[in-house]
C-alpha cells in the first residue's frame with residue numbers, strides 16, 4: 001500500500017500512530033524496526049506543526065518561569081521528569097548515526113544568565129533541586145560568565161550552566177525518522193485525518209478522511225491535538241495549545257556558543273550550524289480570525305529588545321524571518337506517557353513545552369510500552385489518570 005492511497009479499502013495494521021511530528025515519526029520507526037506492522041496517519045504533511053516550527057533547543061533544567069510562579073514544591077514534582085530528559089539528550093547523540101543523517105546535534109551547554117542578586121538567588125535554589133534530581137548544573141560568578149561567554153553583556157551578574165543542554169535542527173529530525181521508518185517497512189498516510197475511533201473485540205476501528213483502519217493499538221502522538229484524539233475514546237485530557245513565535249537572523253560569524261536563556265525576561269538564543277541566530281523563549285504570537293498563529297509585532301519588539309540586552313552584538317544583526325507555531329502543554333508541565341487505564345490498547349505520548357528535546361526517546365518509549373515492554377522510569381507521575389475523567 002502506498003502513501004496517499006486514496007482507495008476506501010479497509011487498511012489493517014498492528015499499530016496505528018497518529019501524528020507525523022517528531023514523536024509519531026520516532027514511534028513509527030522504532031515499532032517498524034522491531035518488526036511490527038505500523039501505519040502512521042498525518043492530517044497534513046510531516047513535520048508541519050510544532051516539531052518543525054520550534055526553536056531546536058535541548059532543555060533539561062527546570063524552566064525558570066514556572067519555578068518562580070509555581071514554587072519549589074511544584075519543582076520537586078516536576079524533576080521526576082529529569083531522568084527521562086537526561087536520557088533523551090543522550091539518545092539524541094546517537095541519532096545521526098542511527099538514522100544516517102546529520103541532525104546538527106550539538107551539546108553546547110545551556111547558560112541561564114542572571115542580572116540581579118535576587119535572580120542569582122533563585123538560580124541557586126533551583127540548582128539545589130536539580131542536583132538532588134541527578135542533573136549536573138554549575139553556578140557561575142560574574143567572572144566565570146565573562147570567561148565562558150564573553151559575548152554576553154558585561155552587566156550580567158552570573159548564571160547557571162547545564163552542560164547537557166544544546167540543540168539540533170527541527171527541520172531535519174522528523175523527516176529523517178520518517179525516511180528510516182519507511183525503510184523499515186512502516187506505511188505513512190499523509191493528508192489523512194483521524195476522525196473517529198470505535199473499540200472492537202480485536203482492538204479499534206478508525207475512521208479517517210481516507211480509508212477506514214482496523215488496528216490492535218493506537219498511539220496518540222498528535223501534539224496539541226492529543227486531547228482531541230483521546231476524547232474520541234471518551235477520555236478528557238487537559239492539553240494546552242500555546243501560540244508562540246521564533247525570530248531568525250541573517251547568518252553571521254560564530255558568536256553565540258551556548259544555548260542562552262535569561263532570568264530577567266523570557267529569552268532563548270542559539271546559533272545554528274549555518275550561522276543564523278534563533279531568538280525565542282516563549283514569546284506569544286497572535287491568533288487571526290481563523291484561529292491561526294499570526295506574528296505579534298509586540299512580541300517581535302520585546303524578544304529582540306531582550307536579546308540585544310543580553311547579547312549586545314545582536315543589536316547590529318538583521319532579522320531574516322519569523323515563524324509561529326502552537327506548542328503543546330499540560331497544566332503541571334509534566335508529560336503524559338502510557339496506556340489509558342480506561343482504554344486498553346490506547347497509548348498517549350505528549351511532552352509539554354520541552355517536547356523537541358524529549359520526542360525521539362518519547363516515541364521509542366511509547367512504542368516499547370505498546371509492545372508490552374517495561375521502561376526504566378517511574379511512570380506514575382506521567383500517568384494520564386492524574387487528570388483524566390471519563391467523558392462518556
Ligand SMILES: Cc1cc2nc3c(=O)[nH]c(=O)nc-3n(C[C@H](O)[C@H](O)[C@H](O)COP(=O)(O)OP(=O)(O)OC[C@H]3O[C@@H](n4cnc5c(N)ncnc54)[C@H](O)[C@@H]3O)c2cc1C
Nearest residue numbers: 019021022023043051054055057194223325354355356357
Ligand atoms: C515556537 C515553538 C518553539 C519551541 N521550542 C522548543 C525548544 O526549543 N525545545 C523543545 O524541547 N521544545 C520546543 N517546543 C515544543 C516542541 O516543539 C513540541 O513539544 C514538540 O515538537 C511536540 O512534538 P509532537 O510530535 O508530539 O507534536 P507535533 O509536532 O505537534 O505533531 C503532531 C502531529 O499530529 C498531527 N495531527 C493532529 N491531529 C491529527 C488527526 N486528527 N489526524 C492525523 N494527524 C493529526 C498534526 O498535524 C501534527 O503534525 C517549541 C514549540 C513551539 C511551537
